[in-house]
Amino acid sequence: MNIPYTVETRPDTGLANGKLGIWLFLASEVMLFGALFSTYIILRTGAVEWPHGELSVLLGAINTVILISSSVTMVMAWASLKMNEWSKHRLYLILTFVLAGIFLVNKYFEYSEHLALGEGPWASTFLAIYFTLTGLHGLHIVGGMVVMAYFIGPGAKMAKTSPDQFTNRIEYTGLYWHFVDLVWIFLFPLLYLL
Amino acid sequence: MHSDPAEVKKTVRKYFMIGAALLVFTGITVVANLIHLAVPLAITVALIIATIKGSMVAAVFMHLNHEKKWIYGSLILTVVFFVVLLFVPLLTISDTFGTHINAPGPPTHGESGAERRD
Numbered sequence: 001m002n003i004p005y006t007v008e009t010r011p012d013t014g015l016a017n018g019k020l021g022i023w024l025f026l027a028s029e030v031m032l033f034g035a036l037f038s039t040y041i042i043l044r045t046g047a048v049e050w051p052h053g054e055l056s057v058l059l060g061a062i063n064t065v066i067l068i069s070s071s072v073t074m075v076m077a078w079a080s081l082k083m084n085e086w087s088k089h090r091l092y093l094i095l096t097f098v099l100a101g102i103f104l105v106n107k108y109f110e111y112s113e114h115l116a117l118g119e120g121p122w123a124s125t126f127l128a129i130y131f132t133l134t135g136l137h138g139l140h141i142v143g144g145m146v147v148m149a150y151f152i153g154p155g156a157k158m159a160k161t162s163p164d165q166f167t168n169r170i171e172y173t174g175l176y177w178h179f180v181d182l183v184w185i186f187l188f189p190l191l192y193l194l
Numbered sequence: 195m196h197s198d199p200a201e202v203k204k205t206v207r208k209y210f211m212i213g214a215a216l217l218v219f220t221g222i223t224v225v226a227n228l229i230h231l232a233v234p235l236a237i238t239v240a241l242i243i244a245t246i247k248g249s250m251v252a253a254v255f256m257h258l259n260h261e262k263k264w265i266y267g268s269l270i271l272t273v274v275f276f277v278v279l280l281f282v283p284l285l286t287i288s289d290t291f292g293t294h295i296n297a298p299g300p301p302t303h304g305e306s307g308a309e310r311r312d
Contacts, residue, residue, distance in 0.1 A: 014263075071251060075209050076209060079202050178251050182252065185244050185248050188223070194240055
């Protein structure tokens, strides 16, 4: 049985089902991160003092540049498909995957530096919320990389059998990826600068 | 969302320009941090810049500047619940609804503190 409205839009919503589905998923993600941002506020406002300068602003800024660049390459991967430029699509999608990998490597060095100094999540309230927020965000990066790897590898076959559906799937992946970028845009100043 | 290839081609330049603007705003955030503003002002400035950057990502990269009403509807609901969620911590500070707390006074003659608490 074919799943309906994967390419054509539903008459009542004016959207393909996948599009509405990914936005509802992102809405649930907003609430997940919202709960943790709320936790950050209560911990920070309740703290007698809040540490400054514990994290490397340089590493955080580099990771921000990496994620913003990956958002540009992701949207270009989708736009290239729309313009029927397959090789450019592949290049941009692989670039996005690589940038995501560099982000995680950067994060690994950051984490190991803290852990080597005994600054784990148990060491202070600030480090607890830092590891929780960035850890959850990092898991989202890994999730995005798994999806991208699928579309770079076995999932790319669909581009020949059902190109419109494939383009839609890349768009949904992009929406998720931009959301992950958006969360980091708020995490960077909250954890690294303030 | 654009569906026509010619329309998409026109927006490509816009994607790169928005990307560049986001990088510039990131630079401004870092530089503003070096100025060592007072904490409340620093938080305000950083969050304003982050909101501008987030809006650019949502509007252009996520195509929210021209989406269907169902998407806007679900997002409005999300924003409402998100704001409620952010203000939940305030209840822990001002949770005096329906409760009246009396500070215990000194025990009267022949009455122990434990009895008073009961």
